[in-house]
Amino acid sequence: MQVKVIIGTVAFMLSMIILGLITLFEPVRMEQFAAAEVGRNVESGANIFFSNCAECHGINGKAEECYDTTGEQIGCKGRPLNSAALLCGEPSQRMSDMQWTGTKYALIHGTVNAGRPANGMPVWGQDYGGPLQFNDVANVTEFVLNYQTEELCAIQPFVFPWPGTTLSADYPDPAPEDYNVFLGMTMDNITLDEGQQVTFELPVTVPGDAERGSGLFEVTYGCQACHGNPKTGDPAASIGPSLSEIAVNGNERVPGYNASQYVYESILNPANYIVETCPNGPCANAMPNNFAERMSGSPQDLIDIMTYLLGEDIGTVALPYGVGE
Amino acid sequence: MATFFEQVREMGVKQATIAKTDEIVERMTAGMNINDIRSALRGEEARRPNPRLRPHADGFWFHIRPSFYHAEVTHIYPTFRLGWLSTFMFVWETITGIFLMVFYTPSPRAAYSDLWNIMGNVPLGQLVRNLHRFGAEMMVLVVALHMLRTFITGSYKKPRQFTWLTGMLLLCLTLILSFSGYLLPWDQLAYWAVTVAVSATSALPIPAVARTLDLLVRGGPAIGEGGLLRFYLLHVLALPLITGIFIFVHYYKVVLHGHSLPPGREAIGEDTAKRVPKNERVYFTPDIFTSEVMWTALVVLILIVGSYWFAAVPIEHHANPQITPLHVVAPWYLSWSQGWLKLAHPFIVAFVFIPGLATIFFIFPYLEVGKSRRYADRRVGLSVGMLFIAFMLVSNWMGSPKYKVRGSSDQEVAQEIMPQEGHSPILETPFEALAPGIYYPGQETENEHFNEALHEYFIAMDKFSCKLNDENSPYRPCEPWVDESGRTRYRNWFTEDAMPDPGEGVYMQISDQQETLRRIDLIFQVVDPESSDGALLYDSVSTWWRHEDSNYENY
Numbered sequence: 001m002q003v004k005v006i007i008g009t010v011a012f013m014l015s016m017i018i019l020g021l022i023t024l025f026e027p028v029r030m031e032q033f034a035a036a037e038v039g040r041n042v043e044s045g046a047n048i049f050f051s052n053c054a055e056c057h058g059i060n061g062k063a064e065e066c067y068d069t070t071g072e073q074i075g076c077k078g079r080p081l082n083s084a085a086l087l088c089g090e091p092s093q094r095m096s097d098m099q100w101t102g103t104k105y106a107l108i109h110g111t112v113n114a115g116r117p118a119n120g121m122p123v124w125g126q127d128y129g130g131p132l133q134f135n136d137v138a139n140v141t142e143f144v145l146n147y148q149t150e151e152l153c154a155i156q157p158f159v160f161p162w163p164g165t166t167l168s169a170d171y172p173d174p175a176p177e178d179y180n181v182f183l184g185m186t187m188d189n190i191t192l193d194e195g196q197q198v199t200f201e202l203p204v205t206v207p208g209d210a211e212r213g214s215g216l217f218e219v220t221y222g223c224q225a226c227h228g229n230p231k232t233g234d235p236a237a238s239i240g241p242s243l244s245e246i247a248v249n250g251n252e253r254v255p256g257y258n259a260s261q262y263v264y265e266s267i268l269n270p271a272n273y274i275v276e277t278c279p280n281g282p283c284a285n286a287m288p289n290n291f292a293e294r295m296s297g298s299p300q301d302l303i304d305i306m307t308y309l310l311g312e313d314i315g316t317v318a319l320p321y322g323v324g325e
Numbered sequence: 326m327a328t329f330f331e332q333v334r335e336m337g338v339k340q341a342t343i344a345k346t347d348e349i350v351e352r353m354t355a356g357m358n359i360n361d362i363r364s365a366l367r368g369e370e371a372r373r374p375n376p377r378l379r380p381h382a383d384g385f386w387f388h389i390r391p392s393f394y395h396a397e398v399t400h401i402y403p404t405f406r407l408g409w410l411s412t413f414m415f416v417w418e419t420i421t422g423i424f425l426m427v428f429y430t431p432s433p434r435a436a437y438s439d440l441w442n443i444m445g446n447v448p449l450g451q452l453v454r455n456l457h458r459f460g461a462e463m464m465v466l467v468v469a470l471h472m473l474r475t476f477i478t479g480s481y482k483k484p485r486q487f488t489w490l491t492g493m494l495l496l497c498l499t500l501i502l503s504f505s506g507y508l509l510p511w512d513q514l515a516y517w518a519v520t521v522a523v524s525a526t527s528a529l530p531i532p533a534v535a536r537t538l539d540l541l542v543r544g545g546p547a548i549g550e551g552g553l554l555r556f557y558l559l560h561v562l563a564l565p566l567i568t569g570i571f572i573f574v575h576y577y578k579v580v581l582h583g584h585s586l587p588p589g590r591e592a593i594g595e596d597t598a599k600r601v602p603k604n605e606r607v608y609f610t611p612d613i614f615t616s617e618v619m620w621t622a623l624v625v626l627i628l629i630v631g632s633y634w635f636a637a638v639p640i641e642h643h644a645n646p647q648i649t650p651l652h653v654v655a656p657w658y659l660s661w662s663q664g665w666l667k668l669a670h671p672f673i674v675a676f677v678f679i680p681g682l683a684t685i686f687f688i689f690p691y692l693e694v695g696k697s698r699r700y701a702d703r704r705v706g707l708s709v710g711m712l713f714i715a716f717m718l719v720s721n722w723m724g725s726p727k728y729k730v731r732g733s734s735d736q737e738v739a740q741e742i743m744p745q746e747g748h749s750p751i752l753e754t755p756f757e758a759l760a761p762g763i764y765y766p767g768q769e770t771e772n773e774h775f776n777e778a779l780h781e782y783f784i785a786m787d788k789f790s791c792k793l794n795d796e797n798s799p800y801r802p803c804e805p806w807v808d809e810s811g812r813t814r815y816r817n818w819f820t821e822d823a824m825p826d827p828g829e830g831v832y833m834q835i836s837d838q839q840e841t842l843r844r845i846d847l848i849f850q851v852v853d854p855e856s857s858d859g860a861l862l863y864d865s866v867s868t869w870w871r872h873e874d875s876n877y878e879n880y
Binding site for chain 2: 001002004005007008009011012014015018019022023026029030031032033034035036037038039040042043044046047050133134135136143146147149151
């Protein structure tokens with residue numbers, strides 16, 4: 001019996017020592033597990049993203065490179081998700097634009113779950129009649145949020161200025177004297193303190209590369225699908241108006257705008273002016289309004305497309321930041 | 326009796342307190358005062374009348390335990406402590422289960438994230454989950470062994486037939502208890518194992534009955550909110566309650582008939598368990614009690630060590646009715662049923678064979694009425710028993726994924742090194758080692774973990790591919806053959822349908838997806854040796870992702 005008492009006591013003490021040791025390492029283990037949960041959700045989210053979302057939002061989430069099911073590159077229909085405007089800052093640029101007062105997670109989760117049918121984003125969550133289970137909606141949200149990195153948020157997104165806007169002094173690095181010639185914008189209310197210098201880095205080259213512009217027009221931004229090929233007429237324009245005469249008739253569309261200003265604004269904010277007749281009847285407000293954001297990563301795209309459509313003499317009237325006289 | 330204050334006045338505070346404490350202890354133990362307890366613990370002879378017998382007569386906790394045992398049954402043989410251990414495991418499962426219940430909600434919305442919460446946010450949560458799961462498997466094992474022991478020593482024979490019957494019931498309850506808990510984590514493993522098992526109801530030939538039964542078990546057209554709640558209530562309420570009741574019935578019968586002695590110790594046809602000579606008695610207090618406390622401490626130690634170091638419970642992806650993982654398996658203790666399902670129609674297995682077998686087991690002691698419990702007299706019975714065990718082991722092996730319907734060779738290779746669920750050599754490689762680039766099976770890198778994974782890749786490829794024309798191929802030779810449809814296929818040492826000369830067409834590509842996320846593609850592009858224009862015989866990509874923090878290497 002004594003042996004039994006000793007064995008029992010030793011076993012009990014060993015159990016307690018082991019439990020104590022386990023408890024000692026518990027905080028580290030718990031942290032690892034909590035991180036692993038997020039990590040595995042992101043992995044599952046990636047799986048959902050590539051089978052459902054990449055076709056419109058791009059394989060890098062930047063809405064730059066999209067492929068259809070046969071592997072053919074097509075124009076991206078979605079907004080960029082791997083984007084500082086969506087992910088950086090609290091609230092981020094897009095949250096302020098939408099006047100969203102909830103969390104970033106809720107914005108993305110809600111958008112995936114219920115869709116934005118007016119903008120072409122389908123309903124995905126089963127809660128709203130879509131195909132994805134609730135946890136997959138959450139996982140894909142975590143995947144999108146995982147695009148946020150310090151590197152991404154260090155880049156200041158480029159925001160295209162509008163014709164006729166009065167710019168404030170903190171607008172990204174302008175050289176004030178050049179503003180007056182940029183798309184008719186005024187610099188009236190900017191006063192610099194004495195000795196203050198504003199340096200200006202050229203974000204674009206004017207005129208742009210028409211050949212690159214044609215590639216962007218046909219594939220990357222998918223303009224050709226609706227507007228047809230403006231040079232050859234093949235394919236012909238279908239949903240949107242033909243652009244083969246745009247260098248001329250662009251001057252007449254909006255009073256006070258020349259063709260460059262008109263094209264510039266029509267790409268960035270298509271709803272501002274809607275052409276009356278399209279090949280299939282009266283034009284509708286059908287053009288995606290996400291180009292400003294998609295081009296914010298590479299403003300040169302806009303200049304290249306303008307050069308492709310209008311020819312090389314866009315420079316004198318549509319000089320972004322007034323360079324290249 | 327004098328009140329405490331009167332005693333104080335009489336004896337002083339100290340003596341009065343001692344007397345009062347003694348009185349309270351005696352009342353609580355239903356008969357033993359402090360001195361009696363101390364003398365029992367010191368192993369001294371009991372005074373007369375023996376106060377150590379009174380708790381068995383008057384106390385609640387001991388009244389179901391015999392006050393003494395036959396010395397013959399207190400050794401490891403013949404009981405191996407398996408019956409006691411079964412009860413212990415039931416109590417153990419109840420306690421760990423209650424801890425888990427605190428953090429668990431039986432709803433498809435919450436269950437899986439609750440599980441992650443238990444693992445990542447509850448101190449010792451993972452340990453308790455492992456203890457519960459490991460304990461459940463041990464309980465199945467212990468109960469099965471207990472039954473085997475009872476069979477071998479012939480203890481099921483008269484007068485203990487009914488004890489055997491309740492024991493059979495408890496075995497069934499243990500299996501159902503264990504299996505009903507299988508669904509609760511609500512991961513792919515849980516969902517599909519249970520879905521497959523429950524789908525046996527659809528094998529019933531009468532549609533109305535099948536439908537009703539199916540609906541009853543699943544709680545809806547598919548296992549969902551209703552089904553999970555049903556399994557939960559079964560697992561935490563109904564089954565433990567029934568099991569608890571039958572444990573008491575079983576125990577009562579054990580006490581009533583006494584533990585059967587080793588078969589050789591008594592004359593044939595005699596049962597002397599209850600007639601214990603004075604000199605062969607081992608009293609419950611203190612000997613058996615001490616022994617049980619010792620075993621409790623030992624088993625707790627074994628369970629903690631086992632579940633912490635050797636039995637980490639996996640956690641798979643969230644249950645998804647739309648994605649069936651390749652090779653769904655039943656838990657090992659039910660693997661035999663899956664083996665049978667591969668041999669016969671589900672109706673035969675689930676509604677004829679298993680119930681038939683169970684019935685035979687239940688009433689077996691009433692059929693096998695041979696008087697002798699001695700091994701020499703039961704050669705046929707024991708042989709049949711051993712054959713049955715062999716049959717169960719083979720069935721179990723047939724139910725395992727080793728014996729399965731194979732997918733295509735490229736799928737099988739992907740399944741072996743990067744399956745959708747479960748052990749995955751590639752994902753278990755540390756994140757840093759999975760540097761972007763292209764890797765071939767068996768390639769050497771700077772990281773030994775990754776080398777192991779690539780070696781497994783090679784082993785898998787060696788099973789499912791072969792050398793045809795390529796002199797440099799490291800794989801074993803192909804033997805072309807033509808199947809019924811006239812297609813040429815390639816047999817190797819392992820499979821009928823291997824990939825001929827995979828060469829550089831089979832590789833793994835790792836690329837950066839996000840800063841903390843890498844994409845892993847297993848690419849299979851094997852040229853058809855029969856075709857002149859280089860058409861592909863195998864052309865597929867298996868993709869998964871690996872996040873920096875996913876920590877597959879540890880869990």
